[in-house]
Amino acid sequence: IRSLAELATPTDRVCVLNILGNESRTVTPISHAYSGGNVVFGTAPGKQGKVLETPLGNVPVYDNVREGLDAGHTFNVGVVYLPPSAVRDGVIELVRVNPECKKIIILTEKVPVHDSRIIRSRARLRKVDVFGANCLGIADAWNHIRIGGALGGDKPEETLKKGSVAIYSNSGNFTTTIASYLMAAGWGTTTSISSGKDVYIHFAPVEFTYALDNDARSKAAVMYIEPGGYYEQNLKLNKPLVACVVGRWKSKLTRAVGHAGAMGGSGDNAEAKEKWFQDLLQVDGIYTPENPICTTRGALVTNIAHIPEALTAVMKLHGVEPDFAPQGDLTLKPWFGNTQGLPVPPELDLPLVDPIQPYKDQIAELSKQVGAIFPREAMKDRSGSSLMDPKTQVTKVSGVSVLDAAGYPLESNYCLALLHEHNDANDNALLNTAIACDVNLHGNPLIDLVDTVRAAGNSPNTVLSTACAAIGPNTINNARIAADTFMELFGHSGLMQGDHSDFNIANIETSPEQIKHLVTDTPDPKAEAMLAGLAARGAKSVFIDYLKSLGQHPTADAVLAAITTSIAWNALMRKKITRTTARNLPWYARLMSVIIGAAVGSDKHQKDSFCGVANIDLINKWSATEIAYLALLGETPTPEKLFPFQVLLGLIISNGPGTISAQGAKGAVSADGPETPERVQINKAMIGFMTHTGYSHGGNGYEGIQFLIERFANTDLQDAGKANHGIDLATMSKEYALAFGAEKKARKSVGDAVRNIPGINHPIFKGQLVNKDPREVYLSELFAKRGEFNIFHAFYSSLVQALYDNGITANVFCVNIDAVIAALLLKLLWPRYRSGDFSEAALESAAFTAFLFGRTVGCAGEIDDHTNRGRNMDTRTAASKCSFVS
Numbered sequence: 028i029r030s031l032a033e034l035a036t037p038t039d040r041v042c043v044l045n046i047l048g049n050e051s052r053t054v055t056p057i058s059h060a061y062s063g064g065n066v067v068f069g070t071a072p073g074k075q076g077k078v079l080e081t082p083l084g085n086v087p088v089y090d091n092v093r094e095g096l097d098a099g100h101t102f103n104v105g106v107v108y109l110p111p112s113a114v115r116d117g118v119i120e121l122v123r124v125n126p127e128c129k130k131i132i133i134l135t136e137k138v139p140v141h142d143s144r145i146i147r148s149r150a151r152l153r154k155v156d157v158f159g160a161n162c163l164g165i166a167d168a169w170n171h172i173r174i175g176g177a178l179g180g181d182k183p184e185e186t187l188k189k190g191s192v193a194i195y196s197n198s199g200n201f202t203t204t205i206a207s208y209l210m211a212a213g214w215g216t217t218t219s220i221s222s223g224k225d226v227y228i229h230f231a232p233v234e235f236t237y238a239l240d241n242d243a244r245s246k247a248a249v250m251y252i253e254p255g256g257y258y259e260q261n262l263k264l265n266k267p268l269v270a271c272v273v274g275r276w277k278s279k280l281t282r283a284v285g286h287a288g289a290m291g292g293s294g295d296n297a298e299a300k301e302k303w304f305q306d307l308l309q310v311d312g313i314y315t316p317e318n319p320i321c322t323t324r325g326a327l328v329t330n331i332a333h334i335p336e337a338l339t340a341v342m343k344l345h346g347v348e349p350d351f352a353p354q355g356d357l358t359l360k361p362w363f364g365n366t367q368g369l370p371v372p373p374e375l376d377l378p379l380v381d382p383i384q385p386y387k388d389q390i391a392e393l394s395k396q397v398g399a400i401f402p403r404e405a406m407k408d409r410s411g412s413s414l415m416d417p418k419t420q421v422t423k424v425s426g427v428s429v430l431d432a433a434g435y436p437l438e439s440n441y442c443l444a445l446l447h448e449h450n451d452a453n454d455n456a457l458l459n460t461a462i463a464c465d466v467n468l469h470g471n472p473l474i475d476l477v478d479t480v481r482a483a484g485n486s487p488n489t490v491l492s493t494a495c496a497a498i499g500p501n502t503i504n505n506a507r508i509a510a511d512t513f514m515e516l517f518g519h520s521g522l523m524q525g526d527h528s529d530f531n532i533a534n535i536e537t538s539p540e541q542i543k544h545l546v547t548d549t550p551d552p553k554a555e556a557m558l559a560g561l562a563a564r565g566a567k568s569v570f571i572d573y574l575k576s577l578g579q580h581p582t583a584d585a586v587l588a589a590i591t592t593s594i595a596w597n598a599l600m601r602k603k604i605t606r607t608t609a610r611n612l613p614w615y616a617r618l619m620s621v622i623i624g625a626a627v628g629s630d631k632h633q634k635d636s637f638c639g640v641a642n643i644d645l646i647n648k649w650s651a652t653e654i655a656y657l658a659l660l661g662e663t664p665t666p667e668k669l670f671p672f673q674v675l676l677g678l679i680i681s682n683g684p685g686t687i688s689a690q691g692a693k694g695a696v697s698a699d700g701p702e703t704p705e706r707v708q709i710n711k712a713m714i715g716f717m718t719h720t721g722y723s724h725g726g727n728g729y730e731g732i733q734f735l736i737e738r739f740a741n742t743d744l745q746d747a748g749k750a751n752h753g754i755d756l757a758t759m760s761k762e763y764a765l766a767f768g769a770e771k772k773a774r775k776s777v778g779d780a781v782r783n784i785p786g787i788n789h790p791i792f793k794g795q796l797v798n799k800d801p802r803e804v805y806l807s808e809l810f811a812k813r814g815e816f817n818i819f820h821a822f823y824s825s826l827v828q829a830l831y832d833n834g835i836t837a838n839v840f841c842v843n844i845d846a847v848i849a850a851l852l853l854k855l856l857w858p859r860y861r862s863g864d865f866s867e868a869a870l871e872s873a874a875f876t877a878f879l880f881g882r883t884v885g886c887a888g889e890i891d892d893h894t895n896r897g898r899n900m901d902t903r904t905a906a907s908k909c910s911f912v913s
Contacts, residue, residue, distance in 0.1 A: 196249075236263065568590065728877070752818050
């Protein structure tokens with residue numbers, strides 16, 4: 028080839044190898060149509076007689092090249108889409124059976140260097156020019172011809188405008204990008220070449236510059252160059268050139284990334300190539316808009332966005348103007364923008380522009396969608412709600428570490444799990460009112476059933492499962508319908524915050540059918556109590572205001588839906604949650620109420636009070652965290668006692684999707700079929716979580732309490748929070764460590780299993796002499812800052828050291844989260860236990876129930892996540908992974 032004008036001509040006829048492959052099936056019809064029908068036939072072994080459909084008619088397919096020639100077809104250009112191992116044989120076939128073949132374009136990536144050398148040798152013997160490999164072919168805007176890959180994209184005529192600039196690019200996609208950038212500045216193209224960037228580049232820069240000099244159409248050139256290889260060294264060029272050298276970052280890599288040849292040996296990195304072009308172009312630096320260094324020979328850039336400006340500057344030195352008027356510009360034109368209410372500097376707050384069609388109409392339609400829609404996929408052992416770091420054992424829920432979640436109350440963490448962000452004080456006031464209204468189960472047959480199950484000797488999780496079973500779909504459907512109604516009424520109203528008290532609700536038009544889901548003719552005492560509670564707390568809600576404006580009596584279900592929709596609204600409008608989450612939120616709120624309420628017997632549920640506290644006080648003042656404390660410990664919490672309880676619940680909300688409890692919740696959703704989310708029974712999924720806890724997972728906190736009681740049984744300890752307690756913890760720890768060591772040795776000698784010490788047997792971080800559970804470390808530091816002491820926690824810390832010091836363990840074990848739970852709860856209950864007011868059975872139940880309260884939060888998040896993302900029955904285990912044990 029002597030000139031670029033000879034690369035892609037109207038007389039070229041093309042044969043495509045592997046024409047029915049995935050890439051060719053998409054690209055070849057476009058190239059064929061753009062070029063006026065230049066593909067004569069293709070090959071695909073075993074598919075003779077088939078055709079490739081194109082806009083200009085069908086292209087016949089043969090088993091091999093010989094059959095196509097025997098059928099009377101002729102061609103002079105071969106295009107290769109074969110796999111790497113077959114490229115060499117494909118090229119040899121083209122040149123062997125067709126003496127008329129003069130050009131071959133190889134699109135395949137990572138062709139072996141050995142094969143590339145053979146290809147080069149055979150092609151030179153036959154006087155065949157080869158392009159590639161790993162390229163997107165050639166395009167000529169003057170001739171309206173494209174051969175090979177997808178230069179110019181799906182509509183090459185829009186990008187490949189006739190002009191005076193030739194392009195040579197190591198990157199196929201950037202060949203198109205550069206052409207479009209040049210067009211924006213008024214420059215069109217002659218021939219565009221995607222050279223490829225395999226280790227072996229067949230049509231190298233030296234061949235390009237020779238053909239460029241002999242092309243009368245091309246007044247200048249642009250070259251896009253990546254690291255690796257010495258092809259650009261010592262080039263000779265007689266026309267202006269803008270060279271874009273990229274990839275400085277690749278010098279830090281140890282393997283090729285992106286292109287097989289984009290990482291070379293020594294002296295061919297990006298910095299070296301920049302120096303080559305500086306010498307060639309006689310420039311002493313890199314062209315930037317701020318520092319426009321250029322000569323009549325050209326300019327060097329490292330940012331493709333600077334190419335058009337640099338080219339214009341260089342050509343101006345030659346007195347040459349652009350080929351046509353600029354078509355657009357390279358300024359950013361965002362279709363979407365949201366500053367999230369943050370103050371943004373003007374230079375960053377870019378103005379939005381109207382999208383081009385057909386995207387404008389599609390985006391307009393999409394903007395009508397209320398809430399997010401997540402792609403569905405198999406969610407077994409996967410979660411969009413929680414993630415445990417396997418190294419630190421610390422879990423994040425909705426991106427928030429449980430260590431941070433421990434600083435928030437139960438009600439706020441419940442919102443975190445379901446809405447993917449912590450809420451504000453107003454949301455807490457709303458949710459606390461809703462939970463408080465349903466916690467007293469007096470007069471509800473449910474509480475008698477729960478008593479019966481508890482009296483039968485069942486564990487707390489089984490008792491609370493019974494309570495959840497009673498909160499089925501029929502008990503919450505009216506509230507969910509009301510939530511749907513609020514979303515229909517306000518979804519396109521412009522309301523962004525549920526507590527926007529200044530929002531004009533007068534413009535909301537409600538049909539009689541919608542109204543009947545919200546109000547009734549007679550007062551609803553429960554609704555009135557909730558409204559009074561909201562007023563007492565000063566809670567704000569547009570939806571509550573709207574209910575009041577209807578002139579009738581809101582139903583309790585409508586008030587509950589108004590509360591939860593107000594809490595969910597901001598996340599819903601920002602598409603952080605789905606409509607399904609928002610409509611199910613009343614169900615989650617009621618389940619939390621019933622789980623807390625059912626934790627105590629019916630004797631605590633009186634007509635006007637719960638656990639001795641007036642209903643009206645609970646509704647008007649108490650938080651969900653305080654009510655949970657009341658139910659669990661039977662006393663009104665002081666701030667000093669409430670804080671460690673809150674911390675405890677926050678730390679145990681989740682341990683990731685792999686825990687047994689989370690697996691139970693996810694399995695229950697999977698079994699219902701989340702692809703039909705309205706059929707997923709949230710209460711049944713909550714039962715799945717409950718039934719997948721037990722005395723080893725959840726209830727083992729009591730083992731720690733029992734262990735501590737045994738250790739301190741013979742002491743005169745009165746106050747577990749007193750640092751000046753007078754007990755020699757070091758001696759106590761050493762005595763137990765020695766006794767445990769002796770027992771361990773005796774058991775091993777007779778083959779018995781060694782008994783673990785509750786709270787310190789796991790986790791062990793491999794290779795560390797001193798092991799620390801990050802959650803326990805966090806708590807220790809937190810309470811130390813607050814000046815709070817816990818003798819039981821201190822004993823555990825002393826014990827793990829004594830076990831190591833006396834040779835019982837090979838390293839210092841962790842004091843894990845189960846020990847922390849035990850120490851926290853026992854500290855709170857120690858005075859009442861000593862006085863006989865709290866039995867050991869009550870302690871066991873309290874430890875287990877505390878775990879259930881906290882883990883309800885995380886499992887609610889898993890249930891909601893799996894409902895929105897999962898597929899039907901996706902938690903099944905493949906038969907191939909199951910085994911039989913005889």
